[in-house]
Amino acid sequence: MKAREADQLLDAAEATVPAFKASLVDSKRLLESCLAADIPARISSDPSCSSCGPQVTLEVRAEDVPRLAALLQESWHDSIAREGVAAVASGAAAEHDEPPCPACGATAALVDGACPDCGLALS
Numbered sequence: 001m002k003a004r005e006a007d008q009l010l011d012a013a014e015a016t017v018p019a020f021k022a023s024l025v026d027s028k029r030l031l032e033s034c035l036a037a038d039i040p041a042r043i044s045s046d047p048s049c050s051s052c053g054p055q056v057t058l059e060v061r062a063e064d065v066p067r068l069a070a071l072l073q074e075s076w077h078d079s080i081a082r083e084g085v086a087a088v089a090s091g092a093a094a095e096h097d098e099p100p101c102p103a104c105g106a107t108a109a110l111v112d113g114a115c116p117d118c119g120l121a122l123s
């Protein structure tokens, strides 16, 4: 999927959600992964947040959030395989069975199917 097609799909969507907030570099990498997986996504800056610095938001259709979450989990596992377990095992994530929240990285157990930290619906 091309960025322009994704743009049109997002414009036509009933609802889009800011699904992921990250540095511009990470967001661009994630955007490419989304497009490669045929998940329409685009990067939008977040003018309401002046304290975040150079962070941008990845916008997807509300119905595609579960697909994005699955994609993020895959790329998470990919990065473990690529960079070695030691790189991530030292983090708190290794101590939990829960996959980290794709939006904020929290590994706490879900509350009503949503991240207790940022409220992203994950179930």
Ligand SMILES: [Zn+2]
Residues within 6 Å of the ligand: 101, 102, 103, 104, 105, 106, 115, 116, 117, 118, 119, 120
């Ligand atoms: Zn979260």
